[in-house]
Amino acid sequence: MGYVLTQEGFSDAISQLRKTYRIFAPVRKKGAGRFTDVDAILYDEVNGSEEIELHEKSDYSAKEVLTPLSETLFYFTEGICKEADLDTRPVLLFLRSCDLHAMKRQDQIYLANGMEKDFFYQRRRELVHYVLIGCSHSFENCFCVDMKSNVSEDGYAFSVDEAEGMYRINVLDERLDAVFSTAATSKEEVVPAHVTQNEVHVRIPETIPAEIMKHPLWDEYTTRCIGCGRCNFVCPTCTCFTMQDVYYSDNGRVGERRRVGSSCMVDGYTNVAGGGQYRKTQGERMRFKVLHKILDFRKRFGYDMCVGCGRCDDVCGEYISYSNIINKVADAVDAMEKEGR
Amino acid sequence: MNNPYIPFPSEILEVIRHTQKEYTFRMAYTGEVKPGQFFEVSVPRYGEAPISVSGIGPGFVDLTIRRVGRVTNEVFETYAGQSLLLRGPYGNGFDVELYRDGETVVVAGGTGVSPVRGVISALSEMDNAKDKYAITGFRSPSDMLFRDDLEAWEKRLNLILTVDGAPEGYAGNVGLVTKYIADLPLRDPASAKAIVVGPPPMMKFTIIELKKKGFADENITVSYERKMCCGLGKCGHCRVNDTYICLDGPVFNYVDARTMMD
Ligand SMILES: Cc1cc2nc3c(=O)[nH]c(=O)nc-3n(C[C@H](O)[C@H](O)[C@H](O)COP(=O)(O)OP(=O)(O)OC[C@H]3O[C@@H](n4cnc5c(N)ncnc54)[C@H](O)[C@@H]3O)c2cc1C
Ligand code: SF4
Ligand code: SF4
Ligand code: FES
Numbered sequence: 001m002g003y004v005l006t007q008e009g010f011s012d013a014i015s016q017l018r019k020t021y022r023i024f025a026p027v028r029k030k031g032a033g034r035f036t037d038v039d040a041i042l043y044d045e046v047n048g049s050e051e052i053e054l055h056e057k058s059d060y061s062a063k064e065v066l067t068p069l070s071e072t073l074f075y076f077t078e079g080i081c082k083e084a085d086l087d088t089r090p091v092l093l094f095l096r097s098c099d100l101h102a103m104k105r106q107d108q109i110y111l112a113n114g115m116e117k118d119f120f121y122q123r124r125r126e127l128v129h130y131v132l133i134g135c136s137h138s139f140e141n142c143f144c145v146d147m148k149s150n151v152s153e154d155g156y157a158f159s160v161d162e163a164e165g166m167y168r169i170n171v172l173d174e175r176l177d178a179v180f181s182t183a184a185t186s187k188e189e190v191v192p193a194h195v196t197q198n199e200v201h202v203r204i205p206e207t208i209p210a211e212i213m214k215h216p217l218w219d220e221y222t223t224r225c226i227g228c229g230r231c232n233f234v235c236p237t238c239t240c241f242t243m244q245d246v247y248y249s250d251n252g253r254v255g256e257r258r259r260v261g262s263s264c265m266v267d268g269y270t271n272v273a274g275g276g277q278y279r280k281t282q283g284e285r286m287r288f289k290v291l292h293k294i295l296d297f298r299k300r301f302g303y304d305m306c307v308g309c310g311r312c313d314d315v316c317g318e319y320i321s322y323s324n325i326i327n328k329v330a331d332a333v334d335a336m337e338k339e340g341r
Numbered sequence: 342m343n344n345p346y347i348p349f350p351s352e353i354l355e356v357i358r359h360t361q362k363e364y365t366f367r368m369a370y371t372g373e374v375k376p377g378q379f380f381e382v383s384v385p386r387y388g389e390a391p392i393s394v395s396g397i398g399p400g401f402v403d404l405t406i407r408r409v410g411r412v413t414n415e416v417f418e419t420y421a422g423q424s425l426l427l428r429g430p431y432g433n434g435f436d437v438e439l440y441r442d443g444e445t446v447v448v449a450g451g452t453g454v455s456p457v458r459g460v461i462s463a464l465s466e467m468d469n470a471k472d473k474y475a476i477t478g479f480r481s482p483s484d485m486l487f488r489d490d491l492e493a494w495e496k497r498l499n500l501i502l503t504v505d506g507a508p509e510g511y512a513g514n515v516g517l518v519t520k521y522i523a524d525l526p527l528r529d530p531a532s533a534k535a536i537v538v539g540p541p542p543m544m545k546f547t548i549i550e551l552k553k554k555g556f557a558d559e560n561i562t563v564s565y566e567r568k569m570c571c572g573l574g575k576c577g578h579c580r581v582n583d584t585y586i587c588l589d590g591p592v593f594n595y596v597d598a599r600t601m602m603d
Contacts, residue, residue: 081348081385083347109577113585114574117343119343122342241570241576242576242578243388257346270603271568273409273413296580296583
């Protein structure tokens with residue numbers, strides 16, 4: 001069902017929803033950006049509709065609500081493992097279409113790669129309902145159209161589009177109709193806005209021969225990329241983590257096991273005891289990351305991992321463009337095919 | 342909801358000391374398990390380490406651990422009279438029945454002998470054990486693991502025990518495992534099967550020698566190690582191309598393994 005609300009009506013609806021749900025959304029943090037005079041858009045719990053940033057792309061993705069950068073899994077006390085408590089109130093999570101598509105990739109790894117489901121992911125996932133933020137225009141570096149993540153027809157509880165002070169809502173979760181019909185000024189069909197054109201285009205080859213792994217195109221990143229890992233941390237589809245044990249005091253037997261976000265671009269990712277390491281240069285690490293996004297994940301699960309949000313390009317301090325790399329791969333594949341390989 | 346991250350306590354039934362740095366911990370365990378699978382050994386406040394199953398028996402599994410760092414140090418420091426926390430078993434492991442018919446060669450180096458110890462023992466008990474070969478290599482005579490097993494295997498199958506280097510006066514074989522492959526008295530290398538486990542360079546050169554000898558790629562099996570943080574296909578560290586070593590391996594047919602590129 002579709003509804004049109006004034007700003008006041010929307011604010012009332014959010015207040016009403018907060019009685020049942022915790023609401024997480026992109027929030028503007030003053031001066032927290034890459035430079036001190038730049039704001040950052042980060043995910044946080046909100047207390048009211050005015051805190052929700054509906055107009056800009058968030059710097060970090062919505063995945064942090066499901067997989068926090070650092071998460072305590074359990075506590076150790078005298079040989080017993082006690083699972084960390086979790087706030088069991090349901091959650092409404094505001095995100096854009098690309099990020100909603102990205103959540104399918106998170107589910108794929110955490111719930112459907114291997115026989116075992118990830119307990120800590122699943123218990124959060126079951127609490128989360130998505131709220132789709134419509135996109136009235138493309139942002140810098142986005143290429144969602146080419147990655148087919150620009151439209152979301154289902155998988156959300158309701159959508160929201162704001163224009164000139166009016167909020168247009170499409171409710172898919174019928175339990176929420178009551179809240180919006182009370183707050184609305186009118187009912188009409190609402191289709192969430194979506195982007196149909198991006199400035200950035202990528203071309204992903206249908207088949208990518210294995211020779212691409214040895215192609216010289218990766219070499220320039222050995223010198224250009226500094227291995228900071230920011231491109232992984234902002235990516236809504238990256239899932240890797242490292243286990244980390246901590247203890248509170250040397251003599252106490254009390255401590256905890258955490259998992260923390262991990263990056264395949266950062267030195268140490270593959271280190272094994274005795275000094276062994278499997279990808280030593282940044283060029284090899286770039287090859288590993290990029291081919292996962294556009295080839296290896298697809299080989300395993302049947303669809304591409306990357307959703308084209310462009311955040312990796314937004315964040316890179318070395319001005320490395322991942323969408324450019326995809327196109328370089330496509331050119332290299334073309335050249336290989338021409339040579340008849 | 343089942344939580345696969347929570348380890349279970351397992352009593353240390355016995356500790357067998359092979360070298361100063363390598364002990365076998367015999368752990369109470371009754372579930373299903375295969376040689377070549379692994380457990381995550383969990384030491385609260387220190388972390389976890391994937392360790393191969395080096396032996397299986399009624400009510401126990403053996404874990405042979407080399408002391409190399411944070412977690413493994415702590416196991417050696419505090420094991421006395423204790424139990425360890427485990428989760429697993431993980432990975433596919435070896436299917437011993439694949440190696441029952443015909444000639445089989447197992448080539449293993451150092452702690453690489455652990456995951457195939459159960460396989461070699463099974464081969465040595467087969468009726469056609471005279472068609473089974475094991476080439477086991479260690480750095481030096483004092484680095485040898487599983488001395489009792491080596492003696493028992495020697496009696497039943499064709500064992501070549503070698504060391505990379507030895508003090509003067511050492512009577513046994515000296516040289517890398519690769520040196521012995523060319524001279525194996527096999528009737529039909531083209532149909533013979535091989536298992537190769539050890540450090541990456543050793544595996545690479547062993548496979549080159551096996552192929553020179555006439556082995557077919559599809560008859561070669563390898564076991565891989567990678568950094569692992571979960572064993573469950575979630576943490577990503579063990580991934581190579583579209584393969585998760587912890588889920589799809591660590592045991593691979595060489596036809597699949599030869600295309601993997603880290
Ligand atoms: C499938 C598999 C089977 C193994 N079987 C055995 C075995 O039977 N016996 C044995 O002694 N060792 C085995 N290893 C290696 C063993 O896991 C490492 O030596 C151990 O993790 C080192 O941990 P540490 O904390 O003592 O060392 P540190 O060097 O302090 O390790 C720090 C961290 O690095 C990681 N790490 C280091 N080396 C490895 C490694 N090789 N593989 C995965 N993660 C690593 C761990 O996450 C660890 O927390 C196996 C590894 C794998 C992947
Ligand atoms: S790889 Fe880059 S563009 Fe693709 S989903 Fe991740 S951050 Fe977005
Ligand atoms: S590509 Fe850029 S953001 Fe990613 S690790 Fe390299 S320097 Fe950092
Ligand atoms: S060890 Fe974590 S994915 Fe394989």
